[in-house]
Amino acid sequence: MDRTGTSRWLRLGQHALLGVLALVCGLRAITDGAHPLAELTALAAFIGWYAAGPRLAGKGGGGTVWFVGLTLLWAVLVLVSPENVWLAFSLWLLAGHVLPLLPAVIVSLTVFVVVALEPVRATGEASFAAIIGPFIGMVVALGVAKAQQALVRDGIERQRLITSLYAAQEESAALTDELARVQRAEGASSERTRLSRDIHDGIAQGFSSILLLARAALSEHDPDRLREILRHVESGAAEGLEESRRVVGALAPADLDEGSLTGAVRRVTERFAQESGVAARVVVTGSLTSLPTTAEVTLLRCVQGALANVRTHADAHQVVVSIDETPDSVRVDVVDDGRGFDTEVWTATAAGSPKDGGYGLRATRARLRELGGGLAVESAPGEGTALSAWIPLSHTAKEYP
Template structure:
């Protein structure tokens, strides 16, 4: 818009010769044409071009040399320079643009040189300051956009990890509750003398676990009783289903624990007892829940055939370790054929 106004003013108002006015207006419109043909695309692509700045300055110098009043185009040329090249090159370009009129007048019209120099200094200083300010604003805007983009990526990654963690949690819940419950029901019904009543009770408990899982509540055994009571019931159920004698003992001062800690300990007891039933061929088992001032330990022992720790870690033990890690706890496994297996889960509480 500035270029069009300056071109029109040069043609209509200026007192210079007609040929000079036509040439000056053509140079001004040439700046517009080059900008729309090349410059605008480079600016949008965030690409710099010293060559293009030189072309635009050459057209501007032509226009001002032919008609001094075309110098008003500085208001449009200075911002254009800062869009085309880095700050240092733009500073040189602005100084060069402001020197066009004094230099041309020094050669062609020496009488007006003094005022031209004053105006050039003021214009250059103002243009450089404005360009620096605009450059800083653009840089800050780009940095903000970069931070926003990184934030969006981070939020997307957090959402993805959250979904994966939730899937892992649900997988562990299903493995520790429903899958074990169904395994127990099948074993009870396939026995030589099926225990229908116990199978029905196990199925009902499994249904309660399923409803609790869907409702995203704490495990059903913890919803209506304390942790020791829930672990004792799991021990008694193990004895009923497997026929293996199992003792349960609590030491230390029982106290309320965070729900997350209670869930970890209860699920660990369920998994450890399920492993004894399925793999140990044990004659006896024992469960200990020990409260200390700084932690709570769950210990499950059996006198079965044992295994090599690490070599036989299935989903159950890895899930147990993963659960314990979520509450900064640890799982320790000791096992050999002579003494059986001891699984210990300790969590700070």
Template sequence: MTTKDRQIERRWEQLHVWGPYGLLGLSVVLAVAATGLHDRSVKWYLGWSLVGAAVALQLWWHGTRSRRPGRGRIPSRAGTVYYVVRWAIAFVLTWLNGFFAFYAASGYMDADELIPGRWQRLGLFASAVTVAGAQAGGMPFGSGGQWILFPPLLIANSGLQMVVAHLQEQETRRYHERTETITELERTNAALQQALDENAALHAQLLVQAREAGVADERRRLAAEIHDTIAQGLTGIIAQLQVVANTTDPGAARVHLGRASELARQSLGEARRSVHNLAPVALEHDGLPEALKKTVADWARRTGVRADFTLTGTAEHLHEEISATLLRIAQEALSNASRHAHAARLGVTLSFMGDEVSLDVRDDGRGFDPAAVPERTRSGGFGLDGMRARAERVAGSLTLESEPGHGTAVSARVPLVRHDR
């Protein structure tokens, strides 16, 4: 229920509680103004006694409603008794003085709340009888003209109240239907919020699992790299040094020492590359957009190729795993472009799209046949398969578009997971 609905309901409640008091007071003022206070007949004393009884009845019913909060507006036996007694008092008062028809009209306001079911029509008709009698000139009727006026007045009052009652029933029904609809929407929204919370928790759990799996994959990758590069280099160095130790020819010794030195430099380079792949230094002090911008600028200076970085959407502070994944994919894509593309221009675009982040690396190089990618990646390096594996570890995906002579486009799409502050 909205605030406006509650205000309207509170005003109706106040009208039903204080309306009979107001109509009774208006009737008393008009009756006294019309007859004066000099009359001390039995009729005068009876009238004041009934006014006192009406006030006592209103106080009793007011107290009953206060003891039954929320149920005072539901038809009940007590409400029916109150309505009947009030009508009887109003009828007698109207018989004594026609101005008390204002008090009798209070029966029009709350019959639907006091009388159950089809008996409401009877209650409205009884109130209409009292009001129509007063309108016809007061009761008892003393002339034929009053008897002639009474039926059409009764029909008019009854018909009007029946129409009002029917419209009020329809409005009440619509109100209840609207309340039920709002309640159902609230339940649906609560269920939807619960589902969203569960989905967020599941997503976080999947991210943790993907990160753990990524750590294991990264360890296996590093182990393979160390075995294929550094370990082989150290084995070659040992072999060269063994030859130097077993030879007496100074010239041959210098040649093998030179080979051992070259292998050591290559192994050192591989070690540095492996460490660089393990910990993205570029993200230590910058967010992903700044790190990508610097990476692209550094790559352009090293290669002499024109490279542009573009940011679209509103940048957000990403989870470190997402940032590291996209940065590594960009670095590997740039590395592949420098080794194989022979491009004149390259563009890197980072796009924030609601619940997703997209990274696109495009060049105008010589391109290649994607069907030959497995053979190319086995020749060394992290490769396209590794980039795709990185994206999949964080529930993302990587697509490749290339054609000989028409450049290459690498696109990675991953979920937008914000950094936990």
């Protein structure tokens, strides 16, 4: 169904043209001596059948039947009076609309023959003007009708494209909303993972240190040593409070605020040695280049987690923390001489509930893998433990603009 305004105005113009032609032909026919009743009756039948066209055209094949009936009524009008031949122009217009091109041309030529021969039947004479004029009118009418059809088709296609465009825009908006929802969900999940890692590697380890110091204080009888332990507890609590604020604000660990990764590792190691009484030292190999904050945070968290495990589980006497830069990676090793453990048993149980232990190493390995690195743990009962974490320099370089 055509909804274009241009086509509607063209149809109204066509109806007006037929009305004017019917009025002129009726008046001229009666003036020329045609029987008024016959003229008016035939003209009314023609106009009535024309008005019934839209309803009949909606049925299968109804348009062709309607047009044939209209042509026959026109032929009756021509028999009533030759003046009615002028209604042929409306027939030519309709032929271009109702019929395919070839049938429309055939029917139009048939009507043209009637129009051209009618003066001969009425007067017995023929003229060039009586032939060329109707012929030009027929060609123009068919051309206008087919052009109007093309205009209507273009309008319908344009309307269809606009509708499709609106539908595509609505679908795109729906997909955008869905994508935003998925991204928000992924962002929330990623943020929860980050917070869980930061809480475990920073705040929880601080609480673990405070807990061990508090237990040591309960069994301590030397007042000077007790005051020293309380100072460590106070310092650890203050650092834990500051760390918790930084985790909420998604900032780097406090130890990284005062310098590079090397300095932060030295401070963490020294604090570990003071609080635990375990001899600890840091060995740096090579001139460590400046790393992105993400890489420094990840490696520092590895050291913090490893030292917390040494304090809690290893019963070690010495710990060595090594920082080594190779041409293609940065590596941090934490080696202790403690009791060690069976790595195969740990691997089998680490996949269980977080309360069973092993979350720290799993979280550390996940952090490193996100940066293209990895984590290796070597240990055996009675032989100490060696933890090695690395990040490729090629990956850290991508984080710089």
